[in-house]
Structure formats: structure tokens, C-alpha cells
Amino acid sequence: MEFLIKVSVLAVAIFLVAQLLPKVHLKSFGTAVFVSIIYSLINYFFGWLLILLSLPFLILTFGLFKFVINAFLLWITDKIVRDFRIETFGITLIAAFLITIIDSLLRWTILM
Numbered sequence: 001m002e003f004l005i006k007v008s009v010l011a012v013a014i015f016l017v018a019q020l021l022p023k024v025h026l027k028s029f030g031t032a033v034f035v036s037i038i039y040s041l042i043n044y045f046f047g048w049l050l051i052l053l054s055l056p057f058l059i060l061t062f063g064l065f066k067f068v069i070n071a072f073l074l075w076i077t078d079k080i081v082r083d084f085r086i087e088t089f090g091i092t093l094i095a096a097f098l099i100t101i102i103d104s105l106l107r108w109t110i111l112m
Contacts, residue, residue, distance in 0.1 A: 008033070011032040023091045026083070031083040031084055034083075039073060042077060054069060067093065067100065074092055074095060078092070
């Protein structure tokens with residue numbers, strides 16, 4: 001049940017970011033749900049490894065390098081899902097930042 005709530009909140013965050021940023025293209029909310037599932041699975045299987053490998057950068061940047069890792073995972077998701085496209089890696093960084101912030105805010109308000 002917790003996985004469904006996390007995926008749903010992430011899907012809302014992805015959908016909102018796609019509405020806010022003109023260079024993030026998303027076919028529908030159903031695509032946002034699919035993107036959130038794929039992103040969550042990629043993050044689950046590979047996110048920990050990327051964090052471990054980039055630990056010195058994470059320490060030097062006080063954890064801000066995590067946004068680069070999230071952007072990379074979002075870029076991989078972009079390459080896997082056909083109906084989801086982000087035009088440049090710079091926009092991917094901005095999208096990853098916004099998705100993280102919106103997802104965190106939504107989870108915080110839901111869990112309160």
C-alpha cells in the first residue's frame with residue numbers, strides 16, 4: 001500500500017512539473033503514473049549504487065549532488081518511456097529538482 005501512495009504522489013509531481021516546464025513533454029496522467037513506476041524501479045535497483053559511487057561528491061556538496069543523480073535517473077526514464085520526453089539535460093536537472101521538491105511537499109502534507 002505504501003508503494004502505491006509513493007508512486008501516486010510521484011506521478012502527481014511529475015505531471016505538475018510537465019505542466020510547468022514547456023520542454024518536458026508528457027502524453028497524459030497515465031503516462032505520469034507509468035513514468036513514476038519506472039523511475040521508482042530504476043531508483044530502487046540503481047540509485048543506491050550511484051549514491052555509493054558518488055559518495056565523495058555528495059559529501060563535498062553537502063548532498064546537493066543527489067539532484068544530479070536524480071536527473072540522471074530521470075534521463076534514463078526519459079529514454080525508456082516513449083511518451084515522456086525532456087528536451088535537454090539542463091531541463092532534466094531543473095525537472096529533477098522540481099519533482100523532488102513537489103514530491104517531498106506532497107508527501108509531507110499527506111502524512112501530516
